[in-house]
Amino acid sequence: MVNFELDEEQQLIRDTVASFARDEIRPRAREADEKGQIPADLIEKGWSLGLVQSIVPEQFGGAGSSRSAITGAVIAEELAYGDLAIAMHLLAPRLVAVPVLELGTDALRRSVLPRFCGERFEPASAAVMEPRMDFDAMAPALTLRRDGNSYALSGEKCFVPVGNEARQFLVLASLVNGIEAPHPRALLIDRETPGLVIGERERNMGLKALVTTRLAFDDCRVSEDKLLQGGHAGIMRLASLWRVAQSAMAVGVAHAAFDYAREYAKERRAFGQAIAQKQAIAFMLADMAMEVDAMRLLTWEAAWKLDRNEDATREAHLAKRYTADMALKITDNAVQVLGGHGYIRDHLVELFLRNARSFAMLEGLAIA
Amino acid sequence: MIDYELSSDLAATREQLHMVAKHAMRPIARDYDEREHETPWDFINMMWQLSKNSGVGPGRESRDRTEPRMEERNLRTCIAVEELSWGDAGLYLAMAGPGLGGAAVMAAGTPEQKERFLSRFKGDKPVWSAMAITEPAAGSDSAAIQTTAVRDGDHWVLNGTKIFCTSGLMAGDPSKSNGFVVVWATVDRSAGRAGIKSFIVDAGTPGMTVAKCEDKMGIRASDTAMLVFEDCRIPLDHILGSPDVPKTSEGFKGVMATFDATRPIVAASAIGVGRAALDFLREELTRQNIPIRYGMAVHNLSVIERDFMDMEANLQAARLLTWRAAWMMDRGQKNNLEASMAKAKAGLVVTQVTQKAVEILGPLGYSRDTLLEKWMRDAKINDIFEGTQQINMLIIARRILGYSSKELS
Numbered sequence A: 001m002v003n004f005e006l007d008e009e010q011q012l013i014r015d016t017v018a019s020f021a022r023d024e025i026r027p028r029a030r031e032a033d034e035k036g037q038i039p040a041d042l043i044e045k046g047w048s049l050g051l052v053q054s055i056v057p058e059q060f061g062g063a064g065s066s067r068s069a070i071t072g073a074v075i076a077e078e079l080a081y082g083d084l085a086i087a088m089h090l091l092a093p094r095l096v097a098v099p100v101l102e103l104g105t106d107a108l109r110r111s112v113l114p115r116f117c118g119e120r121f122e123p124a125s126a127a128v129m130e131p132r133m134d135f136d137a138m139a140p141a142l143t144l145r146r147d148g149n150s151y152a153l154s155g156e157k158c159f160v161p162v163g164n165e166a167r168q169f170l171v172l173a174s175l176v177n178g179i180e181a182p183h184p185r186a187l188l189i190d191r192e193t194p195g196l197v198i199g200e201r202e203r204n205m206g207l208k209a210l211v212t213t214r215l216a217f218d219d220c221r222v223s224e225d226k227l228l229q230g231g232h233a234g235i236m237r238l239a240s241l242w243r244v245a246q247s248a249m250a251v252g253v254a255h256a257a258f259d260y261a262r263e264y265a266k267e268r269r270a271f272g273q274a275i276a277q278k279q280a281i282a283f284m285l286a287d288m289a290m291e292v293d294a295m296r297l298l299t300w301e302a303a304w305k306l307d308r309n310e311d312a313t314r315e316a317h318l319a320k321r322y323t324a325d326m327a328l329k330i331t332d333n334a335v336q337v338l339g340g341h342g343y344i345r346d347h348l349v350e351l352f353l354r355n356a357r358s359f360a361m362l363e364g365l366a367i368a
Numbered sequence B: 001m002i003d004y005e006l007s008s009d010l011a012a013t014r015e016q017l018h019m020v021a022k023h024a025m026r027p028i029a030r031d032y033d034e035r036e037h038e039t040p041w042d043f044i045n046m047m048w049q050l051s052k053n054s055g056v057g058p059g060r061e062s063r064d065r066t067e068p069r070m071e072e073r074n075l076r077t078c079i080a081v082e083e084l085s086w087g088d089a090g091l092y093l094a095m096a097g098p099g100l101g102g103a104a105v106m107a108a109g110t111p112e113q114k115e116r117f118l119s120r121f122k123g124d125k126p127v128w129s130a131m132a133i134t135e136p137a138a139g140s141d142s143a144a145i146q147t148t149a150v151r152d153g154d155h156w157v158l159n160g161t162k163i164f165c166t167s168g169l170m171a172g173d174p175s176k177s178n179g180f181v182v183v184w185a186t187v188d189r190s191a192g193r194a195g196i197k198s199f200i201v202d203a204g205t206p207g208m209t210v211a212k213c214e215d216k217m218g219i220r221a222s223d224t225a226m227l228v229f230e231d232c233r234i235p236l237d238h239i240l241g242s243p244d245v246p247k248t249s250e251g252f253k254g255v256m257a258t259f260d261a262t263r264p265i266v267a268a269s270a271i272g273v274g275r276a277a278l279d280f281l282r283e284e285l286t287r288q289n290i291p292i293r294y295g296m297a298v299h300n301l302s303v304i305e306r307d308f309m310d311m312e313a314n315l316q317a318a319r320l321l322t323w324r325a326a327w328m329m330d331r332g333q334k335n336n337l338e339a340s341m342a343k344a345k346a347g348l349v350v351t352q353v354t355q356k357a358v359e360i361l362g363p364l365g366y367s368r369d370t371l372l373e374k375w376m377r378d379a380k381i382n383d384i385f386e387g388t389q390q391i392n393m394l395i396i397a398r399r400i401l402g403y404s405s406k407e408l409s
């Protein structure tokens, strides 16, 4: 029966995360962007919210609350409302925890998941994207070659969040031998693996507070037990899960831009009126409000399908496209509402716009 | 708890009406588009009977609407209307039932009035009601209407001209049905909005004439009438709600509340048309071996795939906004903002989706041999009636900014 209301637990989580994002993250977003660094105490505080531990089953040391993609989307949206880069950093450990939880062998779960239940932030990440214009997550150029009892990885990844610190990476590669046609596989790799070179920090237009790096793989050896299970459906599920999280983050950024622009437009006066009283401005704001809701409803639909263990490839794909386009349009309009002032770094809207430009290209930067 | 799945009851309604749409509406859709001003009596009678006998159909929807707190009442209506409009929006609008007039009675009438005016929809013969707000000099600015209602002893006397009244002919002409028209008129021009009241005028009331039926771009199976009121006398208790003119514009808000219920329905109708176009486009693309590949990187998608996905996502966004607005109403929540969001989004999306579908299919789309070009013509009305795109944006803007209609006009 159709229902658009979060359950009580989800509402509680939303409220908790929302106040953290508004009270703790937002005030430090500008400085983090300028310095290219997220304050360590903020990361630890974020960690203590238990957003990662909570999804780890009790047997592996976690809180074991039942994981839901909708809850994941709610968390991602609220954190991103505070700041996208900080949200991505705080949630990066999930990029390993969730896939292992869902698709790892028991042995892998036992060895990996307890790490995410400690007192301190456990840096982990995913290496999904590649430095090419036509990168396709479902056909990575990073090759995975079977060689006796182990596998060898060769190629390059980019835009790996927290790449400077992550102790483990989820990697997406194409298995190229021993099968009919290459197909993507997901696996875990340790930072210390010989042949893995962590590149320099990347310099991006936005998300400047988030450290992203390249990774170069030169015949890196990985044992079979590091491969995730689930076949093609498993990969598609991972892709859908991260598209849902990124869509939710797009909602958060768009919502942040809308709120900012609305408050400004009610204060700023021109021609004897608040600019919000001019239709050209008011209609932009109305459109933002409407689209933020539409974005969220589409995102939740994809998440809901994932929670029912159904294939959500189509829904997640459409949600990702839609939210990426809309987040860009909304943040752009937010800059427009502020006029010249929007272009100045005293205001956050230019940061929202720079960050929002990333959504269309991102794959595997967050997971629900 | 978040749930996007229709209850089995609503899913069954949808399935049944889909059959109706496919087998009873599609085959005659072109015909009634080309033979404008002819009434599709067979279809109308069939739907009336169907709803009486089996409990499906819009007759049931509308009758249910007269029952105060049925679970999922508004959502059910939206589901039904989407399906019927997928069949044909013109025929859907032409169907008998309480329609917009009934919605007005539900929103502004007293319990006694609801019983009195809505019981006629339970009879054997099809009955229509209509809603007459728009005038030659007052459309979007509905508070500027000129039609007057003057009290004269035991009667109200109406004078004025209403235009563009959907089903005005079927509801107002006694040879068509024992229907009624809900007419907006002012009892006190100096009071502005507060002076505007709605009145029930029965079909055949002396002084009300159906002056003409418009020729239109689309939804041609549905009549759009001009109604002229010349010293039209109606009983005192035909005023909906209280006759008092309040100091504030509360009363006007009351009549405007009708739209919170009807805008999601218009949005649902729009979505039905958009879905028809999208389904058709998908079938054509499949026939020509053009796949829609979800999950692929955008660089590897064709322009058509991208267009198609955008259309699909937009349509679904509109549908979800619509469901939400109806769902809120079913829970007794205020949905003024959400109803306008649904209407604004759906009206625009369906206009764009149908136009794009015609573009993509080229001469196939432009041809009158298929229904797509008709759907494009039908679609456009959804961006105009029940508040234009701009008026709905205005309502959203006022809500989110906390402005009155004076502060933002």
Ligand SMILES: Cc1cc2nc3c(=O)[nH]c(=O)nc-3n(C[C@H](O)[C@H](O)[C@H](O)COP(=O)(O)OP(=O)(O)OC[C@H]3O[C@@H](n4cnc5c(N)ncnc54)[C@H](O)[C@@H]3O)c2cc1C
Binding pocket: A279, B100, B130, B131, B132, B133, B134, B138, B139, B140, B141, B163, B164, B165, B166, B167, B216, B224, B381, B384, B385, B386, B387, B388, B389, B390, B391, B394, B409
């Ligand atoms: C087929 C059909 C069926 C209809 N059925 C009914 C019915 O059953 N009952 C009924 O009462 N009416 C009905 N209408 C009338 C319909 O609701 C009006 O046409 C509509 O509200 C717009 O009014 P208008 O045509 O006078 O346009 P106008 O109000 O003159 O508007 C013209 C343009 O100006 C824009 N505009 C107006 N005011 C503003 C503003 N403040 N800010 C920004 N832009 C503005 C409008 O959006 C529009 O684009 C029907 C119309 C049609 C075509």
